[in-house]
Amino acid sequence: MTKLRGLAWDHVRCWGPLDASTEPYRAMHPDLEIEWDRRSLYEFGEGALGPALEAYDLIVFDHPFIGEIASGELMVPFDPFMTDDLKRHFQQDSTGASWRSYARDGRQWALPIDAACQVASYRPDLLTRYGSVPTSHEDVIDLGRRARRDGKWLGLPLVPTDAMCLLLTLGNPQEHGDEFISQDDADRAITQLRDIAALSHPGSATWNPIRCYDHMVANEDVVYVPFAFGYVNYSSKSAPYLRFADVPTQNSAGALLGGAGIGVSARTKHRQAAIDYALYLCSAEYQRGGYVKAGGQPGSLAAWQDDGVNASTRDFFGATLKSIQSSYLRPTHPGFMAFFRECAPRVASAIAGETSVHELSEWLNRRYRESRLEADLQRSVA
Structure with a gap:
């Protein structure tokens, strides 16, 4: 046997x-x-x-x-x-x-x-009073403001691991560029995430996607989440259930795989x-x-x-296929995981406004270059 x-x-x-x-x-x-x-x-x-x-x-x-x-x-x-x-x-x-x-x-x-990949999600029974599913950052902020007037929230998983994933989705990373994420791209991405975070449930800082979705189906106060890794299980369950959609970015491109x-x-x-x-x-x-x-x-x-x-x-796969077909494959060189772990709490701190984007960008790009040099050295020795 x-x-x-x-x-x-x-x-x-x-x-x-x-x-x-x-x-x-x-x-x-x-x-x-x-x-x-x-x-x-x-x-x-x-x-x-x-x-x-x-x-x-x-x-x-x-x-x-x-x-x-x-x-x-x-x-x-x-x-x-x-x-x-x-x-x-x-x-x-x-x-x-x-x-x-x-x-x-x-x-x-x-x-x-x-x-x-990162996708959008929502409670269809709650979103219906606000209109259609957002397709842009402006739509997300408008929905968030209207939801807050009713005592409801957006959601955004912001534990350090997911904060780093959000930056990779929105920061236009360049694996082989002079900078992994330029300061302009980092500033734009962190600004967008701060805007969303300001309209998101106070528990978001402690949420990963599973905790976020568990809260959404157990409570009536989170209407919509623009970016989080999708879980079909929350679409398949009986009411209350979630629906999923493409991320609210141009052409749904860049959602982290x-x-x-x-x-x-x-x-x-x-x-x-x-x-x-x-x-x-x-x-x-x-x-x-x-x-x-x-x-x-x-x-x-x-x-x-x-x-x-x-x-x-409930069409989980068809509704998010566009996002995953154009999703972003992060680097996989040796040392990237160490870089990711070190960067994650710094990104969470920047979204929370505790670290400047300039400080984050300088550290991130320096540390990424080091990770690539370490990988190249390891390959040359091998």
Whole structure:
């Protein structure tokens, strides 16, 4: 009997379809046992990979870790296990840059099992009195002012991690430019975020998207959120539920890409079995079937475009497809995650008005250049 151990992050969007897959997959592979454990959302996005890779065969992780994974060859590349036709299928079935986000140094280190980006959300029963869904920053501020006159609020997840994600969405980052985010772009983005934050629920500073959405469905005081990573689960639930929409920016471009990949630890003793199971989980057939039914948010474009999938989720996928298809893929070089962690509290401080944009911009661009130099040095040594 072969036993595979996997590590998910602790939300039904991730573990729901993984747990649901074990019995049907074992029915096809009776000599296989599968066990999934869970870790926190923070550990998923910012925790260390090393200990997990020692203990598990399969790991669901955040794509910016790809730089570290590739440089240390911490996971098994999928390329030798896929035909050219299968590679083309995944490339064509990618939601936005999801497939590309798990590639580095000419190899594919993971498969896109889940796709997400920053989108807008709202309580349809509350928004109806204010008109249509905002499509510009001016619309958002107008809605926020009218909502405040009624004692209601906008919402904006502003814990440091999400504050940094907001800056990446609105700051026009240039991965290979002289400046990662110019002072003019930083000033514009931080000004917009301060405008929104001033009209947002006082709890926003302690919210990530999940806390924000939990508040929205449990209370009647947050009408609309312009930017936060989407969660299909809040669209699928019974009333009160949320509806989702494209972000209120020109052409919906720039919404930060999120989602999750599934990779196989280089230390696994069951390489082929783990690869085969990952391919099953990411197949278009499972992604638009059992994966969605169990609360998952698939990485497959076919699932996002499926009429049945959208009918069962109040058009979550169709309503946000424009945003994710034009979403922004953040850098994935080794060291970017360290840069992100260091920058996040400084961005939150700038949005709160405690740090000047000039101070933030100077530090951010200097630290980003250092992260690139460190990555180049690491590559030259290797």
